[in-house]
Amino acid sequence: MKVLLINGSPHKEGCTFVALSEVAKTLQNEGIETEICWIGNKPIGGCIACKSCVKTGKCAFDDVVNVIHEKAKKADGFIFGTPVHYASASGNMTAFMDRLFYSEIGGQGNKNFRLKPAACVISARRAGTTATFDQMNKYFAIQEMPIITAKYWNMVHGAAPEQVQEDKEGLMNMRVLGRNMAFALKCKEIAMKQGLELPTVEPTVFTNFIR
Numbered sequence: 764m765k766v767l768l769i770n771g772s773p774h775k776e777g778c779t780f781v782a783l784s785e786v787a788k789t790l791q792n793e794g795i796e797t798e799i800c801w802i803g804n805k806p807i808g809g810c811i812a813c814k815s816c817v818k819t820g821k822c823a824f825d826d827v828v829n830v831i832h833e834k835a836k837k838a839d840g841f842i843f844g845t846p847v848h849y850a851s852a853s854g855n856m857t858a859f860m861d862r863l864f865y866s867e868i869g870g871q872g873n874k875n876f877r878l879k880p881a882a883c884v885i886s887a888r889r890a891g892t893t894a895t896f897d898q899m900n901k902y903f904a905i906q907e908m909p910i911i912t913a914k915y916w917n918m919v920h921g922a923a924p925e926q927v928q929e930d931k932e933g934l935m936n937m938r939v940l941g942r943n944m945a946f947a948l949k950c951k952e953i954a955m956k957q958g959l960e961l962p963t964v965e966p967t968v969f970t971n972f973i974r
Contacts, residue, residue: 764948765796767838769831771845771856773804778886779844781927782919785934786842786884789941795948800834802827802859809858816866828862835867835875840948841908842940843899844884850891851898864902878961880947882911882940885918886927892918911947913939 768787772779780799787797808824815823822828835841843860845852852860867876883899885892896916903910917940919933920926927933 764794764839764952765798765837766790766840766842766944766948767831767834768797768799768842769844769859770799770801771843771853771859772801772886773846773853773855775801775804776924777846778919778921778924778927779846779884781921781924782884782886782933782937783842783844785937786941786944789938790945793942793945795840795945798834800831802831802855804855807855807858807862810861810865812865820866822862822866824862828859828866831859832863832866832875838875838879839951840879840911840944841876841881842884842944843881843902844886845895845899847885847887847891847895850894852895857898860899860902864906867906876906876908877964878907878909880911880944880951881906881908882917882944884937884940885916887918887920888922889920892916892920909947911940911944913937913943 768783770779770783783799787799790797807826813823821832845856848854851857881903883896885895893916896918900910913936915936917936919930921930
C-alpha cells in the first residue's frame with residue numbers, strides 16, 4: 764500500500780515539509796510506502812472550465828497537476844499539505860487542487876480518488892489554520908474520500924522548519940494522523956480480500972436552484 768503526500772508550499776523543505784515528513788515516517792513504520800511530491804514554486808494557473816479533461820482524461824494545461832494525477836492511479840491514500848496564506852491555502856495549492864479534482868471528475872469518472880482515504884495538513888505561523896483546514900477537506904468530501912483525522916485538527920505552527928520541530932503537540936498529531944491513515948488502509952485491504960465490494964456508483968445528476 765502507498766500513500767502520496769503532496770507538499771503545496773513554495774518552499775520545498777519548509778514548515779509544511781516537516782509536518783508531512785513526520786506523517787510519512789509514521790506511515791513507513793506501519794509498513795506503508797510513501798512518496799512526498801512537491802508542486803513547485805512556479806505559478807500554477809487556475810481551472811478555466813474548458814472541460815477538455817472530459818475528452819482527454821487530463822487537464823489541458825500539462826504541468827504538475829497531470830503529473831500528480833498520474834501518480835494518483837497507483838496510490839491508496841493521500842495527504843495534502845499546505846501553508847496558510849491569508850487564512851487559506853496557498854494560491855498555488857488552491858489552483859492545483861481545483862484543477863486536480865475537477866479533471867478527475869471530468870475525465871476519469873472519479874476512479875483515482877473515490878473511496879481512498881485522504882487528509883490535509885496545515886502549517887501556519889499563527890492563525891488561519893482552521894479556515895484552511897475546512898477549505899481543504901471540501902475537496903475530499905466531494906470525491907467520496909473518507910477523511911482521516913487525528914487527536915486535534917491536523918496542523919503545525921512555526922515560522923521556520925526548526926520552530927515546527929519544537930511544536931510537540933503538532934508533531935504528535937502528525938504521528939497520530941499517520942497511524943490512523945495506516946489503520947484505515949489496512950482495514951480496507953482486509954475487507955476487500957474478504958470479498959467486500961465497493962458501493963455501487965450512481966450516475967451523477969446535475970441540477971440548479973431553479974429546476
